[in-house]
Amino acid sequence: xxxxxxxxxxxxxxxxxxxxxxxxxxxxxxxxELLHKVISKATERKGHLGDAWENLHLFADLVKAYSKGExxxxxxxxxxxxxxxLLYFVSPIDLVPDFIIGLGLFDDAAVIAFTLKKLSKxxxxxxxxxxxxxxxxxxxLD
Numbered sequence: 001x002x003x004x005x006x007x008x009x010x011x012x013x014x015x016x017x018x019x020x021x022x023x024x025x026x027x028x029x030x031x032x033e034l035l036h037k038v039i040s041k042a043t044e045r046k047g048h049l050g051d052a053w054e055n056l057h058l059f060a061d062l063v064k065a066y067s068k069g070e071x072x073x074x075x076x077x078x079x080x081x082x083x084x085x086l087l088y089f090v091s092p093i094d095l096v097p098d099f100i101i102g103l104g105l106f107d108d109a110a111v112i113a114f115t116l117k118k119l120s121k122x123x124x125x126x127x128x129x130x131x132x133x134x135x136x137x138x139x140x141l142d
Contacts, residue, residue, distance in 0.1 A: 016088075017084040017085075017087040017091070018080060018081070018084045020087060021080045021081075021083035021087055022080055024080075024083050025076055025079065025080065025083075028067050028068075031063060031064070031067045031083075034083070034086055034087065034090070035060050035063065035064060035086075037090045038056060038059075038060055038086050038089060039057075039060060041089065041090055042056045042057070042089075051109075051113075052109040052112045052113070055113070056086075056089065056112060058123060058126070058127070059082045059085065059086055059112070059115070060086070061126075061130060062082060062123070062126045063082055063083060063086070065126075065130070066079050071126065071129060071130075073125060073126075074122055074125075074126065078119055078122045081115060081118065081119060082115060082119065084115075085111050085112055085114075085115040088108065088111045089108045089111065089112065
């Protein structure tokens with residue numbers, strides 16, 4: 001059974017990445033590199049991620065939209081928390097190392113689920129905003 005003590009362990013692990021996450025705000029190149037690593041790792045391990053696959057994409061979309069200035073209805077601290085979770089996901093050194101077959105992604109998925117639960121209201125607002133966006137047709141001559 002999942003308990004509050006599990007949340008505390010997960011939050012403690014994620015917090016180790018928060019200071020580093022703050023360095024990504026205002027640095028589109030670092031964000032782009034991080035998102036590339038996240039999507040690459042997620043794609044490699046898609047079959048093992050379950051629900052975490054879609055949540056990782058949601059996190060990446062929010063960080064990307066925020067860094068491009070397209071989505072501003074979110075606190076910077078929320079973006080930092082998501083970046084911290086993404087940094088944890090791509091880090092080879094975490095609670096359960098990724099090379100341990102069958103368990104290596106368990107802690108990554110737990111951090112993603114914890115972040116999703118912690119920021120559910122903000123993520124729901126982002127999903128609504130995202131679904132309302134229309135993709136403008138680009139002029140092929142531009």
